[in-house]
Every structure is written in C-alpha cells, then in structure tokens.
Amino acid sequence: MSDYVIGVDLGGTRLRSALMDDDLGILFRQEVLTQAEQGFDATYARLVAAIRAVWPETNVPVRGIGISIPGPTNPFTGVVELGTNLAGWHGIGLARLLKDEFGVPVFLGNDANVAALAEGARGAAVNYRHIVFVTVSTGIGGGIIVDGRMLLGEQGLAAEVGHMVMIVDDQVSTLEKEAAGPALARKARARIEAGAISRMHDMVNGDLAKITGKVVGMAANDGDPLAREIVSRAGFVLGCGMVSLLHTFNPEILVFGGGVSTIGPLLFDPMREAIQKYCIDDAYWKTLRIERAALGENVSIVGAGALVITRGGVEDLSAARARLE
C-alpha cells in the first residue's frame, strides 16, 4: 500500500471526487454541482478542477484516475459514447484528454458496472467472486462480476440487464419497462384513471402525472392495496428476470441498489417466490445471498477507484489487490 488512487463520480447532478489509498479507503473527498446544462466545455473544466482539488500535495505517486460515467462508455477506447443528462457529452475521448492533462492512466466505466465493482471491492459483496448487481430506479442497470472479473463484453456494453426481454407477445417488453420506477407509476396512473380507488390519488392532489415510482412505493408501504398489487407484480417480474440471470450466471450473490429497491419486502418477497418457483434446480438459489447495496452515496467514487486497481475492470479485483500489497 503506497500509491494513491483518484476516483470521480461524474453524475448528471453532482460531481464528486476523492483521493483514496490503494485499499480504496477515502482520504479526502469533495463535491460540487455538475451544472451539466452548461455543456461540455464547462463541465469538462469543472471535472479537471475536481480532480485537481483532491490531487495529493505530497510526492506520493498517483496510480491513476477512475471515472464513473452515467451512460454508455467504452472502457477499452476510453470514449464516453453518450453521457446521460450531460449536455454535449457524445463521443468524447475522455481518457485521452485527462491523461494528457494529468499524466497518469485514466479508466472509465459506466455507473452500474462501476457500482458492481465497488460493492465487490468494499461493499455488500466483498470476497464473492460471482456477483450480479442490479440497480432499479428510473431505469434498470446492472454490473456483473464473473469469477472475480468485471463482465465487459467486446465493446464494454455488457450487463445491460434492464433490456432483457421479459414478455414476447403482440408487444415485446423488457425488464426495465415492466419493473423500473416509471413502470410502477404508469401502471398506477392507468389503474386510477380506469376507476381504481387508491390513496395515491390524494398523495398527488389528484394530479396523476405526479405519481412516481417513489409515490407507489410509499403508498404500498402505507398499506394501499392498489400500490401493493403493482409493487408485488413488479417484484414478480423482477424475480423472473433474476431467474434468467441465475440460470445464465449461477452467481453466489445478488446485490440490489437504486431507489425502487428501497421499497423492501413488498418488492423482494414476490421476487424470491418467483426465483424459487421457476429455477429448474434449487442449487441456483439454496445458498444464494440476496443483499441490498451497502456503499450509499460513495459507491461510484469507490468503484471508480476500483477501476484503477483493476485497470478498467479487466483484471481480477482480488488478484489486483493482492499484487499491490
């Protein structure tokens, strides 16, 4: 343990940066507003400043900079394909720009992949080697660790589990379209418009457009029958999606992050039921752990640091850490 690592969480709203030790312990961190609407030049300048703000003043070398990107990112070329909620971030060769600026290696990863790496390095899945991480919020994203290494695929586009097809009917629908926050809200609105009685109507003062996934989750936990039915159905569909992932990856642990997952047992109980009902063998779930994400708002910073340690998620995390010690 000698060198420093810098991790950056480039979010659509907040830009967080931190100086970490090799073990990904945060030594110093800071946070500013991204002000992403000001466009690429302004946001990029703020990013450079955020890195400088945590740059060590001693002579201890910085091993590299890792950046968590909200959107499709190619970790091999270091190009941000599309920054979600980042105006003007399209096809940006960010790793090269920052390497020229700071003279150290720079590694990029999309936020869900980075979160999975973080939970495996210091969070809910420490010491596991077969990890499926799923974040359920306005969308459904994922990050998957296969035998200690991040699953990237040819172009770094893997682990987009929200786009698994769940319904093949006259219409095709995906996990995200059935179980993310907007799906909960859409279903609640449709049912109330069709005459269903629910306290959600009063929670938004009759303005049904204001129903969100969060509103549905709150109403469900307050005992509203319609909200409970919708959450239960989402949990069931989520469970069917997990059935696909368990058969495909045979992981040791599922970790859930994202706002919708805070609904808790009303979502997860039907999910477990679906898993136990539809896996072809109980070996897929008998020793499976199901956990909530543990790292909170530092998840992307820690994961960005883990990108540096694993050289973009290409190396085995535990082996990379052992090598450093």
Add this chain to the structure above:
Amino acid sequence: MSDYVIGVDLGGTRLRSALMDDDLGILFRQEVLTQAEQGFDATYARLVAAIRAVWPETNVPVRGIGISIPGPTNPFTGVVELGTNLAGWHGIGLARLLKDEFGVPVFLGNDANVAALAEGARGAAVNYRHIVFVTVSTGIGGGIIVDGRMLLGEQGLAAEVGHMVMIVDDQVSTLEKEAAGPALARKARARIEAGAISRMHDMVNGDLAKITGKVVGMAANDGDPLAREIVSRAGFVLGCGMVSLLHTFNPEILVFGGGVSTIGPLLFDPMREAIQKYCIDDAYWKTLRIERAALGENVSIVGAGALVITRGGVEDLSAARARLE
C-alpha cells in the same frame, strides 16, 4: 506441442473417445454404443475401456482426460450430478474414479459448455474471445466464453440459456419451452387438431403424436404455410432471447448448433429481425457474427480435449495454448 490429451464424449447413445495432440488435432478415435440402459457399473466399465482403447502406446505423457457429460455436472468437484439418459448416473464422483484408474488429471464439463469450448478452440469461433454458443434441439442449452474463459458460475451451473424466462403472463414460459423442437411439434399438433390444414398431417399419416420438430422443419422448408408460421414464430422468440444475451454479454459472435438450427433461414431470418428491432443500440449487432457450429460429430471430443488444456475451462483458452507451445 508434446503431450497427448484424451477426450471422451459420453453420450446417451454413443460413447466416443479420442487421442489428440496438444493442439486438439485428433490422432486416433473410436466409438462404441453406450448401452446406457445397463446401468452405472456397465457404462463405467465401458467408459474405462474406451479410454484404454485410445491410450498411447508410446512413452509420451498424457496430460489429462476430458469428458463431455450429458447433464448437470460440477466441474469444480468433478461430480456428475445427473447424467441425462444415463441410467444410474446420479451424484457420481467421476473425476476421482478415473484419476485413481489412470493417474492423470480428469476434467468434466456438461455437453453444451464443452461444445462452446470446442467451437472456440477449433470451430466456428476460433480466435474470438466473447462467444455465445446456443444449441437448439430437444432442449436449448448454451455455453458462453467471456473474454476467453468459459463462464461456469459458482457451481458450474451457468449458461443454461434455455431456461431464461421469455413470457411473464398468467403463465411463465422459457426460451426452451417456446423455441426448442418439442415446442414446434406441440404448436403444430395443437393447430392441426384445431382444424388447420397442413401437409404435416400426411407426413405422419394422420398420427399427430408423431409430429416432431424435425417434421415441422422439413414441412417449413417444403413450403407448408402452417409450419412456416410456427418456425417463424420460434425464430422470433429465439431472437428475443438473443436480445437478452446480447445486452447481457455483448459478444462478438453467436454460434448455433443442434437439430432445430438446421432449419436454416426460415428460423434465422426472423431471429435477426428481432435482434435488430429490439436491441437498444445497433452496436450490439452491427459487427456481430452469427454462425452455424462447425465441428459436427467431433464437437464433444474436441471440447473434452479443450477441457484438459484449460483445466476444466477455468483457464483462458488462448493463454493455455500459448503456454503449451
């Protein structure tokens, strides 16, 4: 290239064994009937004899024995959990038994995983590092190579892609239940019983129980409209399953084996359409190769040899081969 490798294809009908060089070129092979109905002791004795029959007579060392198993197998413990169509093969510690018998390392793998490894080593996917192999016959199985290494999961139960959930409705259905051979046959029977006109009726002399996936495929390629509709629908569902796998793995190549895949374009054209329609970004399919399996009846033997080279699929195939040279 110095040592020998022995590969065995333990099938429910045929038992094939071969002596190979380090590059998995077959030097000598033989084949006997498995006579699996005679039970474990008889089949095991036949397996030992099949290995002896190809054992080298020179002093060149045998690096190990690889065995392709038809059914769930734990590659880490070397236990055959359940041999499909192999009477009495349940919870058999086969690797240990054969190691005691022959004094060399023994590696097991289930047949679909082994086939994927074979196609990556010497077949349709040579030199690719991100491979999804799918076999469509009486069931749907899979084998997946992630960045050069076989995807095994915690207990070696990964890559069971036929059990991905494809329909969440009042009933839940899977890829296998919708697109494997028996699904084609079931749908054809149901439609004909409901009054649909089809040459399939005459092909089985009116005995609808005799309709198989093969009959449906033949009728489709002969221009029968009902058979074409059923095959097209299966191709579409298969395509939706591939959409899930492309988003999850971002592979360079899809390889298809199994009898149903011999139906050809009537199956694969609608599959490609679904892929292009439902992937969120054309990067998932623009440079994607879609190929038929290339190794034919030697696929399991070659894959069993590749198990030895990669120590059960744990090591990177190309690195393992490079190390040997």
